[in-house]
Amino acid sequence: MGARVELRDIEIFLILAEELHFGRTAERLHISQARVSQAIKAQERRIGAPLFHRTSRRVRLTPIGEQLHRDLSAGYQQIMTGVAAATAAASGHHGHLTLGSMGPQPWAINQVIDLFQTRTQPCGCTTGRSSRPRPSNQSTRGRWTSDWSGYQSATPTSPSAR
Incomplete structure (x- = not known):
């Protein structure tokens, strides 16, 4: 059985894959740039391969990172839609x-x-x-x-x- 993955780590990965910039990712998520870097390194260790190519001037997805982004995006959107629907129903707003x-x-x-x-x-x-x-x-x-x-x-x- 694989290691447990936190929703926040998935969010960090997806936002970084969209922004391709550690600073903007941290800003969007209201976390430190170090937290973004740590989360990505932990995910790469868990997966066993780099998810991003990093240089001092550029960040881009590796082929494995691109595949993971495709795989996680739809599932993450479904989770967020389900949570929003449940929240709306719980507050009495639905229809x-x-x-x-x-x-x-x-x-x-x-x-x-x-x-x-x-x-x-x-x-x-x-x-x-x-x-x-x-x-x-x-x-x-x-x-x-x-x-x-x-x-x-x-x-x-x-x-x-x-």
């Missing part, structure tokens, strides 16, 4: 809200949307253009879609945005 308006000025309910977003922001409410198909007899003008747990992304559409 899906769809608003629509008819007429030439669908943006008239922007205050309602802003209030909703303000009140649900801690649970991951996001907005963006709705990409869900609608029945052909249903107007797309002025449709907003928002999901409390942050999975759906939708923005208000105005007649000029169509």
Whole structure:
């Protein structure tokens, strides 16, 4: 059985693989640069191979590091999505809200949307253009879609945005 890997060590690896800079990685994670270096060295010892090529001017992934990055990224995202969904459900915020308006000025309910977003922001409410198909007899003008747990992304559409 392999050694136990901490979620924080996975985060450190993934951020370093994205940033390719020890200082920026430490800054993003609010830890010391030494902690980043120690975590990476420990992971390399555990795996038995270097994950990064390092020079005084450059950091880049090794082929093994690239493979590990691909393998860990999807799993890490699933873990974070699951934690966010559980947190939202535990706080009583879950479900899906769809608003629509008819007429030439669908943006008239922007205050309602802003209030909703303000009140649900801690649970991951996001907005963006709705990409869900609608029945052909249903107007797309002025449709907003928002999901409390942050999975759906939708923005208000105005007649000029169509």
